[in-house]
Every structure is written in structure tokens, then in C-alpha cells.
Amino acid sequence: MSEKLNGQESPPKKKKTTRVEVDVTRRDVLTLAGIAAGSAVASVALTSGPLSPFAGLQREQLTAGEESAGHGATGKHHWGMVIDLDRCIGCEYCLRACSATNDVATDKPWNIVVPEETSTGVPFYFSRPCMHCQVAPCVEVCPVQATYVREDGVVIMDYDRCIGCRYCEVACPYDARKFNWETNTEHNPYIPTWGIAEIPRRPRGVAEKCTFCVHRIDQGLANGLVPGVNPEATPACVNICPVGARTFGDLKDPNSKVTQMISKNPTIVLREELGTRPSVYYIPPKEGL
Amino acid sequence: MAVSTIDNKIEKKPIQMKPGLIAWFLLIGLLLLIGLISAFRVFSQGLVLTNMSDTVPWGLWITIDLSSIALGAGAFTLSAIVYLMGLKRFQPIIRLAIYVGFIGYTAALLTLVMDIGRPDRFWHPWVYWNVHSVLWEITWCITIYLTIMIFEVLPVITELKFFDRWPWTRTAAHKLHSIAPLLALLGLLISLLHQSSLGATYGIVKARAIWFKPSMPIMFILSAIAVGPALTMTVAFLSEWITGKRRIPHDILFTIAQYSGFALLVYGYLRFWDTMATTYYGRTPSVMQALSLLRETTPYNFSFWVLEIILGVLVPAILFLMPRFRRRPVLLVIGTGLAVMGIIVNRWNTTVSGLTVPLSYSPGVLYQAPTGSYFPNLTEWGIALGVIGYVLFMLTIGMLFLPLFPKEEKH
Numbered sequence: 044m045s046e047k048l049n050g051q052e053s054p055p056k057k058k059k060t061t062r063v064e065v066d067v068t069r070r071d072v073l074t075l076a077g078i079a080a081g082s083a084v085a086s087v088a089l090t091s092g093p094l095s096p097f098a099g100l101q102r103e104q105l106t107a108g109e110e111s112a113g114h115g116a117t118g119k120h121h122w123g124m125v126i127d128l129d130r131c132i133g134c135e136y137c138l139r140a141c142s143a144t145n146d147v148a149t150d151k152p153w154n155i156v157v158p159e160e161t162s163t164g165v166p167f168y169f170s171r172p173c174m175h176c177q178v179a180p181c182v183e184v185c186p187v188q189a190t191y192v193r194e195d196g197v198v199i200m201d202y203d204r205c206i207g208c209r210y211c212e213v214a215c216p217y218d219a220r221k222f223n224w225e226t227n228t229e230h231n232p233y234i235p236t237w238g239i240a241e242i243p244r245r246p247r248g249v250a251e252k253c254t255f256c257v258h259r260i261d262q263g264l265a266n267g268l269v270p271g272v273n274p275e276a277t278p279a280c281v282n283i284c285p286v287g288a289r290t291f292g293d294l295k296d297p298n299s300k301v302t303q304m305i306s307k308n309p310t311i312v313l314r315e316e317l318g319t320r321p322s323v324y325y326i327p328p329k330e331g332l
Numbered sequence: 333m334a335v336s337t338i339d340n341k342i343e344k345k346p347i348q349m350k351p352g353l354i355a356w357f358l359l360i361g362l363l364l365l366i367g368l369i370s371a372f373r374v375f376s377q378g379l380v381l382t383n384m385s386d387t388v389p390w391g392l393w394i395t396i397d398l399s400s401i402a403l404g405a406g407a408f409t410l411s412a413i414v415y416l417m418g419l420k421r422f423q424p425i426i427r428l429a430i431y432v433g434f435i436g437y438t439a440a441l442l443t444l445v446m447d448i449g450r451p452d453r454f455w456h457p458w459v460y461w462n463v464h465s466v467l468w469e470i471t472w473c474i475t476i477y478l479t480i481m482i483f484e485v486l487p488v489i490t491e492l493k494f495f496d497r498w499p500w501t502r503t504a505a506h507k508l509h510s511i512a513p514l515l516a517l518l519g520l521l522i523s524l525l526h527q528s529s530l531g532a533t534y535g536i537v538k539a540r541a542i543w544f545k546p547s548m549p550i551m552f553i554l555s556a557i558a559v560g561p562a563l564t565m566t567v568a569f570l571s572e573w574i575t576g577k578r579r580i581p582h583d584i585l586f587t588i589a590q591y592s593g594f595a596l597l598v599y600g601y602l603r604f605w606d607t608m609a610t611t612y613y614g615r616t617p618s619v620m621q622a623l624s625l626l627r628e629t630t631p632y633n634f635s636f637w638v639l640e641i642i643l644g645v646l647v648p649a650i651l652f653l654m655p656r657f658r659r660r661p662v663l664l665v666i667g668t669g670l671a672v673m674g675i676i677v678n679r680w681n682t683t684v685s686g687l688t689v690p691l692s693y694s695p696g697v698l699y700q701a702p703t704g705s706y707f708p709n710l711t712e713w714g715i716a717l718g719v720i721g722y723v724l725f726m727l728t729i730g731m732l733f734l735p736l737f738p739k740e741e742k743h
């Protein structure tokens with residue numbers, strides 16, 4: 044192709060009076076051809092190939108609205124929770140059971156319970172575990188993949204890998220992460236009244252957060268139990284709630300309690316506009332929010 | 333040749349310690365001692381010693397990281413000018429620029445190691461990759477760029493008399509030197525990337541309205557390439573005043589100041605539109621709430637307008653550009669000082685302001701996560717002093733012992 048081009052361009056060279064084209068060399072043509080070919084490849088790759096910046100977006104976020112539970116979880120299950128804001132009485136039992144079971148420092152609870160009010164002034168209580176986002180900002184920002192979304196949708200920490208940069212804490216939209224500023228040596232006042240420690244304390248210098256009591260889920264499944272049905276395989280906060288405000292189960296199982304509740308009740312997720320696709324759903328108060 | 337002999341004399345002179353120099357080294361030693369004691373305490377007792385908290389998990393140290401990397405940008409900007417744009421006139425300042433950049437980056441790494449909760453795992457980002465994380469990308473870029481800078485600084489070090497004994501080091505260094513343009517090009521790409529993605533660290537956090545904007549990376553890179561070269565220029569002037577030898581032609585330094593002035597104006601202009609677009613024209617409730625909260629609870633308004641914009645951008649731009657000022661070294665040095673202050677205040681404001689504003693995720697209208705409040709405590713300042721001591725130490729030994737300046741002037 045380059046020769047052909049050169050051939051076309053050489054005739055004017057002979058007419059010395061015009062001098063239209065003088066210094067397009069074979070090398071120039073080759074370079075230009077290379078640039079053209081490179082651009083073509085880049086265009087194809089960027090617009091259609093797996094490298095396309097929008098491919099991931101399509102896959103991950105555009106489907107969020109279509110499926111009730113937007114399955115970021117790729118496995119058989121997707122563990123999720125439904126919290127009924129109308130039922131919650133603000134007793135903080137969930138906070139205490141959680142702090143005992145996971146041996147959490149009392150000033151940094153994984154679960155918070157706070158008094159709230161609807162826009163019409165009706166009081167209610169709001170509690171918040173980790174949302175176990177399927178598109179989790181904390182997972183996206185962690186430089187070492189010390190936190191990740193498991194196949195069953197649970198977002199957990201690898202305490203042996205975390206470098207303690209606290210970027211996840213900064214990026215989590217729900218304030219669900221806490222950092223171990225010091226070695227936790229305090230006496231845990233919730234043990235044994237509210238439960239016993241089932242996992243070791245985290246070392247100094249790493250981030251931590253609610254795990255959906257993943258140790259119970261894993262052990263329960265191994266023993267043939269059903270998380271959300273058998274208490275041994277269910278998060279401590281769900282078991283302890285005296286009014287049944289929290290329900291746990293498999294969002295992928297159409298017959299599970301959580302799926303049933305989501306289909307029968309109006310539900311919301313927190314800060315839906317961020318596209319984080321939480322695994323925790325809230326049933327708002329009857330009066331509306 | 334004549335200049336070369338002078339250079340050799342300079343290398344020998346400082347060995348006769350003058351009282352001034354001794355006092356200077358004592359001061360540096362004191363700063364380093366404070367830093368070491370603070371570092372030891374933090375390593376042994378943990379980050380609980382700092383005033384950082386779960387609401388404001390980043391603070392002074394991150395500000396130091398960001399600032400010293402931004403201020404090290406003179407290395408890649410001037411390298412680009414010489415090797416990429418082919419303006420060989422600026423060659424004499426390259427070594428100094430790279431050395432200053434090297435100090436900036438190593439200072440940042442030192443602080444970073446203090447700041448992470450598990451310094452023993454500093455190597456994890458190299459082994460465990462999360463390619464989606466800007467912080468991972470930054471760690472890699474900084475590592476690669478620092479390696480490049482070491483390669484660029486090595487030839488300078490082997491020129492020391494000390495290495496006479498091992499001639500092969502010189503040959504090796506010479507080979508390295510011949511690929512300097514290639515290194516510079518690679519370094520340029522890498523540092524463009526991470527200087528910007530340091531801004532993206534904040535810009536991508538969608539949870540926080542006041543950070544979440546695409547202009548963040550642009551602002552970071554622009555301010556860095558504006559102020560970095562000015563800092564190199566100032567170091568050149570300072571070394572000239574202290575040693576009493578003019579070693580980098582002044583016209584180069586004046587041109588750099590002028591360039592910095594223009595770059596500052598561009599930065600200031602874009603900053604203006606950034607502010608206008610987010611606050612005046614396109615205000616969203618969350619951004620406006622955040623800003624009024626900052627105005628009420630922090631000196632954000634003052635530090636933004638007065639320290640960042642007026643003193644940090646406009647005044648230096650005037651000093652660098654007005655014909656009556658721009659050829660007066662003292663004013664240029666003062667201008668750089670102000671611009672450097674502007675950068676530091678900017679990085680501080682970016683970090684702390686975004687964290688002060690509480691997250692609002694609750695579905696109701698009553699509950700607000702706690703408002704952050706943060707001011708560094710003595711331990712954190714101690715580390716800061718130590719880093720300053722390190723920077724001064726490196727600058728001093730660089731000037732005393734390293735052939736950072738050209739041996740022959742072509743002008």
C-alpha cells in the first residue's frame with residue numbers, strides 16, 4: 044500500500060515548477076499507516092472488547108434495577124437481611140449480641156442503633172450493620188484486596204493481608220468500617236451475658252466490620268443447617284432480636300423468608316443512588332419516611 | 333575546566349566545619365531525633381497515639397505525603413521540558429530537579445510507612461494486586477518512579493571522589509546516563525499517572541459529595557506541575573546564596589519562574605471554574621450543606637480563599653510574572669514559599685474537609701453521623717518535624733557533597 048501511495052505522489056516531484064509534494068518518505072507513510080492501524084485496533088478494543096470501560100458498567104450496574112436482589116454473588120446463595128424499621132424498638136440487643144459474638148470493642152460497634160424520625164415527625168429506630176454491598180466501594184478501593192465480596196455475596200476481611208491504610212473506611216458510604224487504632228485489651232462487658240466470643244480479636248492496625256457472622260454461615264452449611272432458619276447458622280443479631288425486626292436468608296432462594304418479605308413489602312436500600320447494591324433491605328415505617 | 337576545579341574545591345571545603353554549619357547540623361539532628369522518637373513510639377504503641385479517629389481516619393501525615401509528592405513534581409516536569417520538548421537550555425538544572433524530586437518522594441514514602449496500620453506489610457501492594465484500586469496504582473507508580481529516579485541519581489553519586497577506587501561503577505553509571513532520555517520519558521508517563529490519581533483517590537469516593545468530582549485529578553496534577561519546578565528554582569537560588577557560587581545560570585531560573593507563574597494562572601483559572609460549577613451554578617444540596625457546615629465548624633473559608641487562592645496562587649503568580657518583580661530572586665523565593673504553602677493547605681483542606689462532613693445514609697431525617705473534628709497532636713507534629721529534618725539533611729548533604737550542578741556552563 045505504501046508503494047502505491049509513493050507511486051502516486053512521485054509524479055508531481057518530476058515537474059520541478061510546482062513542488063507540491065517534496066518530503067513524504069516511505070518511512071512517513073509507514074508510520075502513518077502504523078498509527079492508523081493502531082487507532083483502528085484501539086477503537087475496536089475500546090468500544091466492543093472486554094477492555095471497554097463500559098463493559099463492566101453494563102454487567103455490574105445496569106442490571107441492578109432489573110433483579111430484585113441484583114446478584115453480585117456468583118455462587119448458589121446470596122445472603123441478605125431484611126430490617127423492619129416499624130418493628131425495631133431500639134433495645135440495642137443486636138448491638139450487644141454482635142459485640143459479644145464477634146468480640147468487638149464497645150466504643151466501635153459493628154452494629155449501630157439510633158433514634159430516628161420520619162419527615163412527618165414520626166419517631167422510629169434505625170439500626171445498621173454492614174450493607175454487604177455487591178458493588179462495594181470498600182472492596183474497590185482496597186489496594187491489596189484485603190476485603191472482597193465472596194461468592195455468596197458476603198463482604199469479608201482478610202486480616203492477614205490488610206495494611207491498615209484506612210481507604211476502605213474513608214470510602215464506605217455507610218460508616219460501617221472501624222479501624223483497630225490500638226490492641227484491644229479491654230474487658231468485654233457483653234460477655235457472657237449476650238453471648239460468647241466466637242472469633243478472635245483482630246490485631247492492631249487492621250480494619251474490621253460486620254461479617255454477617257460468616258463463621259456461623261460456613262459452619263452451619265457444612266453441618267447441613269440453613270442460615271436464616273437454624274439459629275446456629277444465623278447471625279447473632281437476628282437471633283437475639285426480641286421483636287423479630289431482623290430477618291436473614293438467601294436472596295437467591297425464592298422460598299426463603301427474606302425473598303418472601305421483599306416481595307410482599309415495600310423495601311428500600313440505603314443510598315441507592317450510589318449503585319452499591321446493598322444486601323440489606325429495609326422495610327420503611329408504615330407512615331412513610 | 334576552570335569551573336570544574338572550583339567544583340572540586342567545593343567538595344573539599346565543607347570538611348572544615350564552620351560554626352554555622354555545625355549549628356545547622358545540630359538543628360537537623362534535633363529534628364531527626366524528634367522524628368525518630370515519635371516514630372519509635374508510633375511503631376511500638378500504634379496509631380492510637382495520633383488524633384486520627386474512625387470519623388477522620390486520614391490527617392496530617394497524608395497531607396505531608398500528598399504535598400511532598402506534589403512538590404517533587406519538578407523532576408518530571410523539567411525532565412519533560414528537556415528530554416521531550418528538547419529544550420536543552422534547561423539541562424543544567426536537571427540533576428538538581430531530580431534530586432529534589434527524589435527527596436520529595438522518599439519523604440512521602442517515609443511518612444506513608446508511619447501512616448499505615450501495619451508497616452510490616454508495606455510490601456503487600458506489590459504482591460497482592462487489586463487493579464481496581466487507585467491506591468494500588470499509586471503504590472506501583474511511586475515504586476517504579478522512585479526506581480527510575482534512583483537510576484537517574486546514581487550516575488551523580490558515582491562521580492564522587494569516593495568511587496575512584498571502583499572505575500566500573502563509573503562505566504556502569506555512564507551506560508545508565510546514556511539512557512537518561514528513555515528513563516525520563518518513562519518517568520514522565522508514570523508520574524503524570526500517579527500525580528493525577530492522587531487526586532482521584534478523593535475524586536472517586538462517591539460517598540462524599542464534596543470530593544466526588546472529576547476535576548480532582550486535574551487539580552492535583554496541575555498544581556503539582558506548577559509549583560514543583562518553582563521549588564527546584566528556589567533550591568537553586570538558596571544554594572547559591574549559601575555557598576556564594578552561581579552555578580545555574582539565572583536566566584534559566586527566571587524562565588522557570590515565569591513558566592510556574594503561567595501554570596499557576598492556568599491552575600487558578602480552572603480552580604475558579606471548578607468552584608463556580610460546583611457551588612454557584614450547579615449546586616447540589618449535599619455539596620452546599622457540606623460547605624456551610626465547613627464554614628461553621630472549620631476555618632475552611634479563610635484557608636480556601638486567603639491561603640489557597642490569594643496567597644497560594646495569585647500572589648506567587650504576580651511575583652513570577654510581573655516584569656518589575658520577576659527578575660528579583662528574593663521575591664521569587666518568597667513567591668515559591670507562598671505557593672508551597674498553598675499546595676500544603678490545599679492538600680490539607682482536601683483531606684480534612686471531606687472527612688469532617690459526616691456521611692448521611694440514614695433513611696430518616698433526625699440522625700446524623702458525627703461531624704468529624706481533627707487537629708494533629710504532638711506525636712503527629714513530631715513525625716512532621718522528623719520529615720522536615722530528613723528533607724533538610726538530604727538537601728544539605730546533596731549540596732555539600734554531590735555534583736548536582738553543571739561543571740561547565742554553556743552560556
Ligand code: SF4
Nearest residue numbers: 173174175176181215
Ligand atoms: S457497607 Fe461499607 S463496609 Fe459494608 S460492604 Fe458496603 S462499602 Fe463495604
Ligand code: SF4
Nearest residue numbers: 185205206208209211
Ligand atoms: S485498611 Fe485494610 S482493608 Fe481497608 S483498604 Fe486498607 S488494606 Fe484494604
